[in-house]
Structure formats: C-alpha cells, structure tokens
Amino acid sequence: MSERRGIPAKAYAYAAAGLVLLALPFYLERFWLQAGLFAIAAAIGAVGINLLTGATGQLSMGHAFFLAVGAYGYCALAGDGTDGLSGLGLPGWLAAVLAVGLAGLAGGAFSPIAGRLHGAYLGIATLALIFIGQHVLFNAHGLTGGYNGRAVPPLNLFGLTFDDTELLVLQVPFGSVEKLWYLGLALLLGGVAFARGVLRGRPGRAMNAIRDHRIAAGVLGIPVARHRAAVFVLSSMYAGLAGVLLALVFQRTVPEYFGMALSLEYLAMIVIGGLGSVAGAVAGGVFVALLPQLLGRYAEALPLVSAPGTGGVAPGEAARYLYGAAVVGVVLFLPGGLARLVARTPIHRPSGESR
Template identity: 75%
Template sequence: MSKKVILSCVVLVAVAVAVPFYLEGFWLQAGLFAMSAAIGAIGLNLLTGATGQLSMGHAFFLAVGAYAYVYFAAEPEGGAHALGGLGLPTPVAALLAVLTAGVAGGVFSPIAGRLKGAYLGIATLALIFVGQHVLFNAEPVTGGYNGRAVPPMELFGFVFADSPELVVAQVPFGSLERLWFLGLAVLTCAALFARGVLRGRPGRAMNTIRDHEIAAGVMGVPVARYRAGVFVLSSMYGGLAGVLIALVFQRTVPDYFGLLLSLDYLAMIIIGGLGSVAGAVIGAFFISLLPQLLSRYSDALPLVAEPGSAGVSPAEASRILYGAAVVVIVLFLPGGLLGLARRLRLAVTRRPAPVPATRKTPLSSTSPDTRN
C-alpha cells in the first residue's frame, strides 16, 4: 500500500470522526441512512454485480433484519394490542437478526441456486409481496400498520440513545452522534469482509460464474452451491442494514420495506459500479443523500416543491434524477461513478513524457566548415 493511499485513509478517518462535532442532526441522520444503505448495497453487489444474479427482493431481507431485531430485543407488551418479544440483550438480538435474515435467504437459496437472470428477479419479487402481507397482518410480532418502537442498542453498558446525557468536548452526544460511530464501525467491517471475499478464491469463482457459467462448471466450480451461498451472504448483509436502519429510525414501518426500496438498491449498485465494494458505497450515498438534499433545499430549487403541493416533490424529483443517471451510466459509463472517478484520476495523474533535449555537437577544428 502506497504512502498516498495510507495518507488518504488517515484523512478520511479523521474527517469521519470529526463529523458529529460540527454537523447538525439532519446531516448525521442522512449520513446514517447512507451508511445503512451502503451495507445493504454491498450485499446486493456481491449477488448481482459479482455473481450476475438479479434480485428484486432485497428489501425483504432488510425487513427481516429490522423486525427480527425488534422482536428479539423488545420486552413483551400486554393490553388491547399485545406485542411479543424476547427481551434479549441488544447485541445478541442484532446478531440473531442478521442470522435470521441469513436463514430466510437459506430457505430461498435452493431456488436461487437453480434460477438466473430475469427468472430469479421475478422469483425474488414474490418475496416483497409475501413480506408486505406478513408485516401488515402479523401484528403480535410486527405491530401491523403502525409498526413497533425499536429498543436502543446497548453495548458494554453504553446506550446509543439520547439518555443518559453525554457531553464530549462541549458537544451534546445524543442518539445520532452515538450511532454515527457505530455505523462507521459496522460499515467498515462489512466493506473489509466483502473486499476480502471478492479478492480471494470465492470472488474469482463468483466472477467466473458471472462471465462464463459453462466454463466455471468445466473448471470444477460448484455453480449452484456458489449461487446459493452468495444469496445467503447477501441476505445477511441486508439483515445487517435493516438492523441499522431500525436503530436510526427508532420505529419500524412496513411501508418502508416495499418494492421501491428494492429498486433503489438496484439503482445504487448500477450507478456506483457493479462488482465493486467502493462502487456500492458510492452509489448508496448518491441515492440516499439525493432526496435528503432536495428536501432540505426545495425552496431554493426550481420545479421542486414541498410534498403534497402542485409541484414535483423531492422524492419524485430524486427518482427522476437517478433514473436518468441510470440510463446515462448504462449507455456511456458502464463502470458507474467509480469508473468515472478512476478515469478522472488517471487523466489528472497521467503526465506527458518529457521530450528529450536535442544534443548540440560543438563545432570542432576538424569540422568541414572550419577547414581552410
């Protein structure tokens, strides 16, 4: 690793750590949503970008992770609308939620191991409709239409919530400030693990399945097993993203985990760059922050109005913009924003080779011009 890369990583870490001390809650919440989206996008990119398997049901596994965490961590509630819960320690609940999402992916993995392309996309689309039906009707577990409150994460006695009060360097640290560092740690670990998978033998096998499935089978790669295994791993990434989203939202709502969320994740990996961890992160931040920015500055932007008014709402405007971005990238930038960044970096760092200076031979006394 070169010194420039190490220096860039140090600067990036320093900036990320300093963010909660200077930015307000709106930007911290937007950043946390982008982190959770990046975790889910990394998982989908392992399946779609690296292995070539289309999935339209990624939002289902986010819902499994979010609601499983709430059920495992929450205490049972009685009354007219009784809600179940196991009251487990929150770190254990988070781990079990990720494993539950993996189990859900494992149940579907035999289908994922045998289908490919649009057929798998249509099959996974059914997960969204099944998941929405369960979320709205299994009220003792999910809370139905109104959802459920999310218990705050408590790790080694430290609570990621607004209370107890915490002040660091004269800056009040509420739930968003505390969750910021948790999100950074989880995203970093998820990205490093996925990077190791892609750079190792499994990653080479996945890329071979994507590019030359028949050749992969001839070389001894168990194609169906790899497809099923990557589907389970992608589901676990989705469950982890769902847990973080639930902690940031502080309430699970069924409407959030619908078809549009799955389409958003597909747009993330296409815009960022297929088959790359960095591309998934870039695309996730682009898709997640765009509607937040449009909502924040809707008064100063033309044709963008508040939701419910006659103009185009920020959510609609953001979908129009990144829909156009998907078309442009598919046609002109197959490497996504990551590929564009690499091209720009090469254009900046590439310098023309120096022209060698012509050597002048001094006139000597034996030169024909000086002979008598």
C-alpha cells in the first residue's frame, strides 16, 4: 500500500516541476534562460559521458572533441557559404540530425581503440583527440573560421525559426532563447529517457558487468569489445547533440571553448552528480554549468571574485576552484555523489503504514 500511495505523490512532484520549467520563459529575463540552456546542454553531454565512464568504466578525456564535431558539423551543414566559409545549405533540422550522426561516426572511427583499451590507457588515447581537434579548429579556416570561429545558422523546425525574430506567445515576446528553451527541455527529456531505458535493459546490465569485472563479463559470454565500442559511439552522439544545442545558444562557435578544460568539466559533472546515475549526471551538469554563470552575475557582491581583467579571481577561475573542491568533497565524504545524497533522504510515512 505504501508504494501505491507513494507513486501519485512522486508523479505530482514531477508534474509540478514540469509546469514550472514550462512557465519560466514567461517570467525570466534572457540571462537566466541562457544560463539554463547552457545547463541543459551540459546535462545532455554529461548523460552521454556517464554512460561511458560511470556505467561502463571507460575513462574518456576527449568528450569536448565530440561536442566540437557536433557544433561545427551543424554550422558546416546548415551554412549557405555567404560568409565565405564552407557550407552545404541544408535545412536546419536535417543539419542538426546529421551533425549528431557525424559525431557518432567520429566515435565509431575511434571505437576500435575504445573497444580494446581501458582505464588510463583509454584516457591517454582519447586525450589525443583534443589536440587533434584543436589543431583542426584553429587551422582549417575555410571550414571552422579559425581563431574567430564562425556564426551559427538559426535552426528551422516545423516552420519555426529559432532566431531573435520576436514571436508573441500570450502577449509575451519570444526570442531565440525562449524558443530554444522548449527545444532544449524536449531534447534533455528524450536523452534522459533513452539513457534510462538502456541502463535498465540488457545492455545496461552488460555495461555494469564490464565495469565491475571485464574478465568475468567475457567469461559469461558478454562481447566486451563490441559493447565498449557501441557505448563509445552512443556517448559521442550525446556529445554531438550537446554541441549542436550549445552552438545554437552561443550563436557563434569558437575553438577555445572546446579544449581540455571542457573535457575536465564533464568528468567533474559525473563525479559530483554520481557515477552511473542518469539523474546524477543531470544534477552534476546543471551544477557545473550554472556555477560560473552565477559567479559572473554576482561578482561585484562576492569577496575575491571580480570581472575578468579587474584584479582578483575571475568568475570562471573561481568556479573551477569551487567545483574542484566539490569533486574532492564528493570523493572523500559522498562517494555516490548528489544522486546518493537524494537516495539517502528519508521518506516520511504515516504512522502505522507498512514498509
């Protein structure tokens, strides 16, 4: 009886949270919606690397490379060449789908290595992707725009253009961030649902067996190399999707963003949120993505934190210190991350109710 009574309360909580998220564009200013979109994109990418590292035990240092493939792939596929850069002029929705597929193909090209290496060896191998990606992004000027990057074509979907052209909804003007907000929520919901389905099914059990003891998993008949390669491709596609969304939010891609620091941030997200937990990956992604935004917003009111170039600690640096400390704190005092903290929260039941 207790479980039956608990389901409606949980459903009501989810419904209330959903309604709040849907209503935010009507009340929040552009800064907060943009910060929320950064968090949504980070959460999507964190779910992907959590499938790889948290659920399967494969260390990847090259997640930023696949975000760059998604972001720049969308620009190249959707661009029309009027800016002097390469572009195929494809419809925005098709370019986005193909960009995610392109990230998956890049992961597939690397998957033979990912299927045979593990631990620190795989981490070092994926580290090479960052250096290769940075070299290409800075030097392939006709494709990437070089150091200055390239503008991101707006997305067109079902006749709706996700640009700053105002669209009145209930007398509220909707610009690009308001429109992208609902798209981002839909993509995050779909990504979370798919990842949960994978982890709860036979692939998820195989992935966990490989993570816990790969030799024993092979003895049980699990094709270890094939599963590792497949998860690497899936994680790359999640990263590509996050890269496309980030490009649409930024409205310009720059090579500096897709460097080593971004890959380390994604590892921090899944450690803080909880390895192997989809909800934990989302929570960690939101935490790490929002922290520098909040510090930058309130830099003047915080001690030691100031705007870049004015002395003191820049918001971005302060954010790295804080979530670095959070990683150490989680490892020492909360090994399961934020997901374990939520799981430990006691459930209050009426007196006399059976457990």
